[in-house]
Amino acid sequence: MKAYDIKKGNVVEHNGGVYQIRDIERSSPQGRGGNVRYRFTMYAIPGGNKLDASFDGDDDLREVDMSRRQCTYSYKDGDAFVFLDDEDYTPYTLDADAVGDAAGYIVDDLAGIYVQLIEDAPVAIQLPQSVAIEVVDTPPELKGGTATKRPKPARLSTGIEIMVPEYIGIGEKVWVNTTTGEFAGRAE
Numbered sequence: 001m002k003a004y005d006i007k008k009g010n011v012v013e014h015n016g017g018v019y020q021i022r023d024i025e026r027s028s029p030q031g032r033g034g035n036v037r038y039r040f041t042m043y044a045i046p047g048g049n050k051l052d053a054s055f056d057g058d059d060d061l062r063e064v065d066m067s068r069r070q071c072t073y074s075y076k077d078g079d080a081f082v083f084l085d086d087e088d089y090t091p092y093t094l095d096a097d098a099v100g101d102a103a104g105y106i107v108d109d110l111a112g113i114y115v116q117l118i119e120d121a122p123v124a125i126q127l128p129q130s131v132a133i134e135v136v137d138t139p140p141e142l143k144g145g146t147a148t149k150r151p152k153p154a155r156l157s158t159g160i161e162i163m164v165p166e167y168i169g170i171g172e173k174v175w176v177n178t179t180t181g182e183f184a185g186r187a188e
Helices: 096-105
Strands: 011-014 017-027 037-044 050-056 066-077 080-085 091-094 111-118 121-126 130-137 152-156 161-164 173-177 183-186
Touching (some): 066 091, 080 096, 080 111, 080 121, 091 111, 091 121, 096 121, 152 173, 161 183
Antiparallel strands (some): 011 017, 037 050, 066 080, 080 091, 130 152, 130 173, 173 183
């Protein structure tokens, strides 16, 4: 596959690794005889490490066939996470390294997860946009302090910490944006 044919979301092999293209910048020099260059922002699969690379328009890249299966989180087996396919209940096991920081957003029976497969082997997951997680520790609300909204830290049942509004208490469930890691509202 030539560099000029690549679109956002394609998965390619580069320097022995597998990467998903997230952003493409095209630059064409103004002078005569200049080659069009493509700058790709790519993320490693698995791992999610970011890589910026530039290619000429006619450079060859090998496209990797990646499929996605919608799954539900089932259970944790040691350090590995087990997800069940929503259609045929095939279990997909990913180790903690492949799940990475997403582990902080995985709660019991979490649905809407996509497991990314390369040649039928699970390599990474894609979380839903937001997840409801229970607050297990946060300081109490200060009564009569000021009329302004002050965020406070809260530790969630999965172990991650986020900033929440003052009115959120222990035992409440909150929506957390899985892209930014920020509070997205009260759940339930």
